[in-house]
Amino acid sequence: MRTLTVLGSTGSIGTNTLDVVRRNRHLYRVYALAAGRNVDVLLPQILEFQPSVVALATSDGVRRLAEGLAASGMPRSQWPELLSGDAARVQVSTAGEVDTVISAIVGVAGLEATYEAIRRGKRIGLANKEVLVSGGKLVMEAVGEFGAELVPVDSEHNGAHQCLRAGNRQEVARLILTASGGPFRNTPKEALASVTPQQALNHPTWRMGNRITIDCATLMNKGFEVIEACWLFGFAPSEIDVVIHPQSTVHAMIEYSDGSVIAQISATDMRMPIQYALTWPARSEAPVPRIDWAEARKWEFLPPDLDKFPLLRLAYQCQEAGGSATCTLNAADEIAVEAFLQGAIGFTSIYEIVSETLAKMPPRSLHTIGGILEMDRESRMLARNLIAARAPGPVTV
Numbered sequence: 001m002r003t004l005t006v007l008g009s010t011g012s013i014g015t016n017t018l019d020v021v022r023r024n025r026h027l028y029r030v031y032a033l034a035a036g037r038n039v040d041v042l043l044p045q046i047l048e049f050q051p052s053v054v055a056l057a058t059s060d061g062v063r064r065l066a067e068g069l070a071a072s073g074m075p076r077s078q079w080p081e082l083l084s085g086d087a088a089r090v091q092v093s094t095a096g097e098v099d100t101v102i103s104a105i106v107g108v109a110g111l112e113a114t115y116e117a118i119r120r121g122k123r124i125g126l127a128n129k130e131v132l133v134s135g136g137k138l139v140m141e142a143v144g145e146f147g148a149e150l151v152p153v154d155s156e157h158n159g160a161h162q163c164l165r166a167g168n169r170q171e172v173a174r175l176i177l178t179a180s181g182g183p184f185r186n187t188p189k190e191a192l193a194s195v196t197p198q199q200a201l202n203h204p205t206w207r208m209g210n211r212i213t214i215d216c217a218t219l220m221n222k223g224f225e226v227i228e229a230c231w232l233f234g235f236a237p238s239e240i241d242v243v244i245h246p247q248s249t250v251h252a253m254i255e256y257s258d259g260s261v262i263a264q265i266s267a268t269d270m271r272m273p274i275q276y277a278l279t280w281p282a283r284s285e286a287p288v289p290r291i292d293w294a295e296a297r298k299w300e301f302l303p304p305d306l307d308k309f310p311l312l313r314l315a316y317q318c319q320e321a322g323g324s325a326t327c328t329l330n331a332a333d334e335i336a337v338e339a340f341l342q343g344a345i346g347f348t349s350i351y352e353i354v355s356e357t358l359a360k361m362p363p364r365s366l367h368t369i370g371g372i373l374e375m376d377r378e379s380r381m382l383a384r385n386l387i388a389a390r391a392p393g394p395v396t397v
């Protein structure tokens with residue numbers, strides 16, 4: 001039986017993780033849930049999964065949760081321990097009772113708790129992007145030193161993880177990551193400046209959190225995935241290709257040295273990769289739709305348009321540059337995406353803000369989590385200032 005901490009239980013990956021648990025109660029026990037502030041989603045999760053500890057971002061969240069628990073009628077003796085703040089996330093991910101951590105907080109708020117769980121040698125089902133985009137070098141050194149198992153949950157990396165089982169690492173020539181192309185795949189470049197947040201949030205194949213959905217529309221998300229894949233599997237950026245595959249059914253491919261290409265294919269349902277991260281190296285029945293091979297279908301593969309989606313090219317350049325560049329890339333993008341969602345900047349300005357921030361932020365080497373978080377903070381501040389300098393109204397990001 002695996003004992004889990006779910007970081008980001010109220011989000012898209014978190015709720016899918018708990019659905020996998022719900023269907024396999026005999027295999028998994030939830031020790032702790034960690035969330036930001038969504039008490040409405042968290043409360044029923046507590047009643048159903050009865051974790052021992054719950055960590056929220058703020059003490060106000062804990063107060064609201066306690067009110068909800070009291071109103072629910074749950075006897076106080078059965079309440080979980082309620083914690084708040086940065087240290088609480090680390091506490092629940094490093095607890096001795098826990099052998100597996102699902103890392104599904106959005107943003108750098110998930111970095112330290114995941115890193116510390118790695119340093120305790122736990123299995124990590126990794127969804128959070130920032131862990132490797134911002135802290136790849138430090139995190140992978142810890143994985144090697146402490147023998148942690150880092151199993152990717154993101155469908156593309158999970159697909160690559162599966163394809164890599166077909167041969168030796170020395171026999172691998174290239175990784176091919178697929179991208180749906182997002183909602184603006186067929187939108188002319190000139191029209192992108194005036195697209196709305198609502199249009200950008202309308203992802204054609206996946207339902208996810210807002211940040212990652214906008215990052216899919218700019219192809220920034222695919223750039224982050226290139227960076228993550230470099231760290232996870234030891235590729236140079238030049239060994240990774242991105243292809244647009246609008247059907248999102250082939251998730252990743254590995255080309256071996258003899259020219260043979262192994263593809264991982266499955267329905268667009270995150271419960272399969274989440275479950276794989278829990279069961280690997282074994283597999284078990286997953287509650288996801290199967291591909292009907294009796295039905296005629298067409299799968300397309302197209303090259304990405306890097307002029308229309310320049311953030312993808314920028315991600316390659318940042319990974320080649322090394323050091324703090326990818327940390328700044330992520331921080332600036334997060335601020336620019338929030339500003340776009342608030343209507344403070346246009347869609348194409350996301351790239352402008354990110355590239356301007358990178359140009360103005362002096363790079364440095366990052367050797368500690370504190371150093372990464374400081375770089376992230378400074379990069380965000382710079383991005384905010386750049387937005388404020390151009391936005392007509394007050395910016396609250």
Ligand SMILES: NC(=O)c1ccc[n+]([C@@H]2O[C@H](COP(=O)([O-])OP(=O)(O)OC[C@H]3O[C@@H](n4cnc5c(N)ncnc54)[C@H](OP(=O)(O)O)[C@@H]3O)[C@@H](O)[C@H]2O)c1
Nearest residue numbers: 008010011012013035036037038105106127128129208209
């Ligand atoms: N969704 C996908 O299919 C998918 C696929 C691949 C990778 N990912 C990556 O996985 C991560 C999660 O994605 P998602 O789509 O599940 O995002 P999401 O739906 O926006 O959920 C984010 C989660 O993070 C929590 N959170 C935010 N700030 C926090 C803080 N300061 N302390 C504790 N918890 C905090 C949120 O809590 P509250 O809601 O309670 O505030 C929520 O539970 C992201 O890094 C994303 O890029 C997602």
